[in-house]
Amino acid sequence: MAIETVNPATGETVETFEPHDSAEVERRIAQAFAAAQTLRDTSYAQRAQWMHATADILEGDVDRAAAMITLEMGKPIAQSRAEVLKCAKNIRFYADNAESFLAPEELADPTAVSASAAGTVWQPLGVVLAVMPWNYPLWQVIRFAAPALMAGNTGLLKHASNVPQSALYLDELFEKGGFPAGSFRTLLIGSREVAAVIEDSRVKAVTLTGSEPAGRSVASTAGQEIKKAVLELGGSDPFIVMPSADLDAASSVAVKARISNNGQSCIAGKRFIVHADVYDAFVDLFVDKMKALTVGDPMDEATDVGPLATESGRADVAELVEDAVAKGAQVLAGGSAPDRPGWFYSPTVLAGLTDDMRVVMEETFGPVASVYKVADREEAVRVANQTTFGLSSAVWSGDENEQDWFVANLDAGAVFLNGMTVSYPELPFGGIKDSGYGRELAAAGIREFCNLKTVWKA
Known part of the structure; x- marks a missing residue:
């Protein structure tokens, strides 16, 4: 795949970039390795100062960075600005909390282990490779890098090939904030070259957010090298609506959950599982609100839904819808690409789904919602858990006992009650099953790429 910026709103190639050759890749790995030796010896206070300066740069650059994101992957400009500011918030969160998250711990009674003192310390691993996707070009990277x-x-970044401007922006960002040269380096390489970077002895771990096949490939290489890996591989998240739910609020949030980022979000609500007692009322509200969305130029503040990021991505979504319709699904809204330049797809709602339809089990990465009618909470959980994914989930219910039951029975890395899934710096983020393993964000995220070292003293 060429490394180039292609405007998804028009299909026009904006700029093409030369991939880094083997000599440049070697130079950048060497820079990151040298910087790791320096950075591990700096204090938390010094790193925090550099982090806050980096956040200042992002906040001051919000409009330019947001325009870059929208140009490269097509999300509405207001959402791009929100992404940039969220990155700054995450940077400040770790600047302020890293030291406490990684504080040494002393065993309360060291005599229990025949010692005068005993405990644990956290220490950095060294160079970590991040293989990142295009759907949140800055946020996905920052939530690892900070x-x-x-x-x-120190970090090495292999970004998606369709967001090279974002990749190069990140290549300079932390150094501008004051971090030692080489602390974070972008590699403009193709996916076939990732394995060689993982295999490099100077690279100690890898994290990937992306497709399940990409995750299997990276995990296989990391396993062969006996290196730590964290994987976030997408999801087909259930959004369950029970009779005690506030249907107007639930339907409004359901629309936002499905079309945020033009529907290209791992944690988007994708399968809307509705109790039979409120199915018709909820679906009527949901469909009306989906039909009312404005599809258009992502640089326009009034736009709700922009184009999909790639032509192939739109083709994948269209194929899933066409397969479902051919097998008897009902199209309650949308169902096709509008007749205009760019890679747009109309907000779509499908009903009458059966297990032989691909959309039932596969992740739909675009503004397409699937609705299911269920008889009770047991059937709701059966439908929710039937896919191979387990990233997040949402449940709308006013019954606290019912809420607790769903929390206990849903196979997912998170359950959001009467809301939509959102990633927060303060909360761990990650999945189970084919959605991956490991966690990002919160204390768990910073500890993933550290050595928990036991210290025992006679």
């Missing part, structure tokens, strides 16, 4: 650098690690 904790990694605050822990004293």
